[in-house]
Amino acid sequence: MNPVRVLHVSAEATPLIKTGGLADVAAALPGAQRTLGADARLLIPGFTAVIEALKARQLIEPEVIEVGPAFGAARVSILRARLPGSDLPLLVLDAPWYFSRPGNPYVDENGHAWPDSPLRFGLFSWIAAQIAGGQLIPQWQPDVLHCHDWHCALAPVYLARQPACQVRRVFTIHNLAYQGLFALDAAEELMLPNRFLTQEKLEFHGNLSFIKGGIVEADRVTTVSPTYAREILQPGFGEGLDGLLRSRGEVVSGILNGIDDQLWNPATDPELAANYDRTSIAQKQVNRTRLRRELDLNEPGNGLLVGIVSRLSEQKGLDKVLKAAPAMLEQGIQLIVLGSGDAWLERGFIELAGQYPKQVSVSLKFDESLAHRIFGAADAILVPSRYEPCGLTQLYGLRYGALPIVSPVGGLVDTVVDEQSDQVKPPANGFVIGRHETLEGAVLRCQRVFDDRTRWTQLMMNAMAQDNSWRAPAQQYLTLYVD
Numbered sequence: 069m070n071p072v073r074v075l076h077v078s079a080e081a082t083p084l085i086k087t088g089g090l091a092d093v094a095a096a097l098p099g100a101q102r103t104l105g106a107d108a109r110l111l112i113p114g115f116t117a118v119i120e121a122l123k124a125r126q127l128i129e130p131e132v133i134e135v136g137p138a139f140g141a142a143r144v145s146i147l148r149a150r151l152p153g154s155d156l157p158l159l160v161l162d163a164p165w166y167f168s169r170p171g172n173p174y175v176d177e178n179g180h181a182w183p184d185s186p187l188r189f190g191l192f193s194w195i196a197a198q199i200a201g202g203q204l205i206p207q208w209q210p211d212v213l214h215c216h217d218w219h220c221a222l223a224p225v226y227l228a229r230q231p232a233c234q235v236r237r238v239f240t241i242h243n244l245a246y247q248g249l250f251a252l253d254a255a256e257e258l259m260l261p262n263r264f265l266t267q268e269k270l271e272f273h274g275n276l277s278f279i280k281g282g283i284v285e286a287d288r289v290t291t292v293s294p295t296y297a298r299e300i301l302q303p304g305f306g307e308g309l310d311g312l313l314r315s316r317g318e319v320v321s322g323i324l325n326g327i328d329d330q331l332w333n334p335a336t337d338p339e340l341a342a343n344y345d346r347t348s349i350a351q352k353q354v355n356r357t358r359l360r361r362e363l364d365l366n367e368p369g370n371g372l373l374v375g376i377v378s379r380l381s382e383q384k385g386l387d388k389v390l391k392a393a394p395a396m397l398e399q400g401i402q403l404i405v406l407g408s409g410d411a412w413l414e415r416g417f418i419e420l421a422g423q424y425p426k427q428v429s430v431s432l433k434f435d436e437s438l439a440h441r442i443f444g445a446a447d448a449i450l451v452p453s454r455y456e457p458c459g460l461t462q463l464y465g466l467r468y469g470a471l472p473i474v475s476p477v478g479g480l481v482d483t484v485v486d487e488q489s490d491q492v493k494p495p496a497n498g499f500v501i502g503r504h505e506t507l508e509g510a511v512l513r514c515q516r517v518f519d520d521r522t523r524w525t526q527l528m529m530n531a532m533a534q535d536n537s538w539r540a541p542a543q544q545y546l547t548l549y550v551d
């Protein structure tokens with residue numbers, strides 16, 4: 069039997085371009101499926117950073133697939149390459165008019181959304197559908213088109229216009245709050261006929277909704293944890309789409325994200341001063357000391373070191389950390405924050421660092437290498453999100469023996485088992501903020517357990533033994549493709 073051919077489509081992929089967890093998933097999931105025998109490939113837009121990184125590593129193949137002019141771009145082509153550090157085949161949508169720009173994939177250098185994003189991601193979706201339909205690369209037509217998030221959510225819509233096409237369409241929601249909403253009059257340039265502009269299809273409160281394309285037209289709609297899959301069917305988490313999702317209930321399911329356990333491995337991580345595994349957790353102390361020195365923090369002996377690696381947005385609940393901080397810090401806890409995002413939160417954390425010098429370190433940037441060092445050094449990782457589709461940082465925390473303290477939502481409750489739980493499989497591995505517990509209450513509870521070295525070591529052992537690799541979820545997706 070021929071291996072199943074899967075075209076993954078994502079606007080981000082680590083290590084080429086990353087603003088959040090989507091990038092990690094898009095890079096690791098297809099690779100894990102290849103290990104299981106699938107012929108998975110990944111289509112990404114040729115943002116400046118992507119093309120430059122691939123060129124610098126000489127990973128672009130000479131053969132170019134010319135598309136010609138499309139969606140207002142004079143020159144559109146597809147490059148073939150490999151994802152750095154892996155054998156994953158990449159298809160890179162090269163359309164300099166739309167993707168060769170400063171800033172990040174979605175906003176310019178001043179944080180303003182690119183005004184032509186409907187066309188940029190319309191083109192991306194259309195190209196994905198053309199490949200899936202067999203028009204662009206006839207010798208490699210996929211069996212499955214697997215689209216991730218709103219940026220490519222029109223691909224199943226474009227493919228629906230080829231009724232004879234048997235390709236299975238799967239749409240994965242990584243965060244329902246990001247929907248790709250634009251003025252309805254973009255529809256004409258996007259070649260979307262009027263029959264698609266109804267409330268049942270792409271119209272959403274007078275706007276054109278990209279994400280509805282994926283939800284309405286895909287054969288299977290997935291999200292990134294079983295709990296989030298249930299939550300989004302309810303008004304509180306449904307972002308206005310819960311009714312539509314309920315109507316598609318039988319095709320909606322949740323598959324928990326995994327992590328790339330090669331890239332995120334404390335035993336081999338080149339970013340760490342000292343590597344360690346379950347048999348050598350004492351080595352973590354070396355990383356702790358080194359990071360405290362690097363970030364100009366006190367050496368307090370045995371105080372709890374809490375790390376946060378996060379986008380600074382309301383979703384992540386970090387305003388609650390600002391409120392709870394004095395109660396935590398007065399107990400001698402140290403806090404390391406790495407993040408960037410909303411200005412009001414950035415200001416709040418800078419003020420906090422000013423009030424607690426040598427006890428709070430705040431780095432307002434995106435720094436992959438520092439993120440690794442924080443997981444390698446921290447005793448605990450704080451993730452107090454208001455909602456969390458899956459969350460990756462608690463998984464990195466588990467892998468690095470930095471016990472997660474998390475709110476009781478989404479993928480956080482699917483992966484973290486509270487210290488007080490008597491659950492056996494998987495056993496307790498962290499702290500879930502109780503429904504009647506405050507954030508500082510949970511952190512101080514964590515501090516008390518931390519003082520009990522035997523119990524703490526057991527929890528670290530449990531955390532580091534948990535298998536959060538892609539092996540099982542990658543297989544679950546392969547099963548879903550034929551289900």
Ligand code: ADP
Pocket residue numbers: 087088089090092243377378379406407408433434435436439458459460461462
């Ligand atoms: P989300 O996708 O909602 O931002 P996730 O927890 O799923 O949240 O994934 C976030 C990813 O981005 C993780 O890999 C995390 O380590 C990384 N990350 C977030 N902020 C930063 C930062 N400032 N520097 C480096 N990595 C970051």
